[in-house]
Amino acid sequence: MRLFDSHTHIDMKHFQNDIDRVIQRAREADLIGMVTSSIGSGSFRRTIGIIKKYPNFIYHSAGCSVSQLTEDETTKIIELIQKYSKDIVAVGEVGLDYHWIKDSRGRKAQEPLFSKFIELAIELNLPIVIHSRKAEERATEMLEKQFSGDVLMHCFDGAPEIARRVADNGWYITLPSNFDKYRNRIASAKILPLDHILLETDGPYLSPTPLRNEPANIRHGCEALSKVLKLSMEDVAKATTNNAEQFYRL
Ligand SMILES: [Zn+2]
Numbered sequence: 001m002r003l004f005d006s007h008t009h010i011d012m013k014h015f016q017n018d019i020d021r022v023i024q025r026a027r028e029a030d031l032i033g034m035v036t037s038s039i040g041s042g043s044f045r046r047t048i049g050i051i052k053k054y055p056n057f058i059y060h061s062a063g064c065s066v067s068q069l070t071e072d073e074t075t076k077i078i079e080l081i082q083k084y085s086k087d088i089v090a091v092g093e094v095g096l097d098y099h100w101i102k103d104s105r106g107r108k109a110q111e112p113l114f115s116k117f118i119e120l121a122i123e124l125n126l127p128i129v130i131h132s133r134k135a136e137e138r139a140t141e142m143l144e145k146q147f148s149g150d151v152l153m154h155c156f157d158g159a160p161e162i163a164r165r166v167a168d169n170g171w172y173i174t175l176p177s178n179f180d181k182y183r184n185r186i187a188s189a190k191i192l193p194l195d196h197i198l199l200e201t202d203g204p205y206l207s208p209t210p211l212r213n214e215p216a217n218i219r220h221g222c223e224a225l226s227k228v229l230k231l232s233m234e235d236v237a238k239a240t241t242n243n244a245e246q247f248y249r250l
Contacts, residue, residue, distance in 0.1 A: 001237045003222060004244040005034035005215040006174050007093070007129065007154050007200035010058065011046040014204035014212055022214050023054060029216035032241065033057050035248060037093050037129065037154075039065040041076040044084075051087060059248060063093040063117070066110065066131045067100035074113045078120055089248040091121040092129025093154050096142075099133040107135070111142065118146045127247055129154050136162045144169065152247055155202055156188055163188040167196065172247050174200040177221035178208040180228065189228050198247065199225065199240045 005026070015022055026034065036058055038047040044062055051060050062081050064073065081088060094117035096110050121128040127150035132139035136158030143151055153166055156173035163184075166173060173192055177199070179185040189197065199221040207213035208220040226236045244250070 001030045001222075001234055002241045003029065003031045003218050003237050004199070004241040005031060005201050005203075005218045006152075006198040006240075006244045006248075007061070008034055008036050008203045008215055009039065009043075009205075010034070010036040010203070010215070011038060011043050011050055012204055015214070019050075022216075023057070026215040027057075029219055030237075031215055031218060033059065033244075033250070034215050035059045035061050035089060035244070037061045037063055039063060039093070040073060041080060044077065044080045048084065048087070059089045059250065060087060061090040061092055061129055061248075062088050063091065063129065063131070064113075066093065066095055066133075067097040069110070069113055071113065074116055078116065081120060081124070085124050085126070088126065089250065090127045090129050090152070091117055091124070092152070093131040094118075094128065095131040096135035096139045097131065097133045098135040098138075114139075114142065115146065118143070121149060122147065125149070127152065127249070131155070132158070140165055140169075150247055152198065154200065155206070157182060157184050158188070159184060160187045160191060163191040167192050170196070172196045172198055172243065174198040175221060175225060176200055176202050176206040177213070177217045177219075177224070178206055179221060180224040186228060189225060194229065194231075194236075194239050195243060197225070197240060198244050
């Protein structure tokens with residue numbers, strides 16, 4: 001089987017003491033690679049070292065921590081992405097967060113920063129990975145107006161009508177390894193065509209077990225999706241890994 005973790009945060013402190021063993025377990029669990037998502041300028045610099053250490057296995061998608069983003073940090077991240085664009089497979093995660101940010105002024109303030117990242121993806125001709133927690137509709141509207149490249153809605157939890165719009169637009173979604181605990185995500189797994197679904201752990205978060213989440217757990221997501229779609233794990237692994245290779249242009 002060939003599996004792929006399309007979105008994780010392997011630079012985080014949760015992994016700093018045993019990253020080699022985590023990567024080893026991922027290989028033993030049939031992963032052929034993973035995309036790690038940096039979420040700030042410090043995280044970006046740590047990730048540069050990590051992808052050098054694990055070439056052709058760990059790839060870098062560069063974005064931000066959406067709910068904590070400032071204009072200053074946006075500028076820093078954009079400069080880093082421009083400088084190292086050859087070593088990056090996507091811009092993101094970037095987007096809108098209505099889960100942590102509840103006031104309408106704070107929510108509105110995220111839009112110009114999100115737009116800057118959209119413009120950057122256009123400038124560099126890179127696909128874009130979207131964080132749209134509780135803001136799926138607004139993020140979709142902004143992307144439909146501004147962006148015509150490849151879009152991946154990471155950890156997608158939108159309502160079925162937004163999932164249908166995402167499918168119509170030819171965009172991709174990722175499902176986390178514990179997605180079968182969420183009604184919208186189960187619905188999305190059935191609405192999106194299988195050739196537009198990727199699997200992710202979002203480790204160290206969203207664990208399908210009581211422990212820290214790590215890339216080897218992508219198997220749980222593969223098994224859950226095979227049950228929902230009534231397909232073999234082999235078929236789901238093959239499709240989702242192909243989709244990741246296609247989306248990230250590996
Ligand atoms: Zn993430």
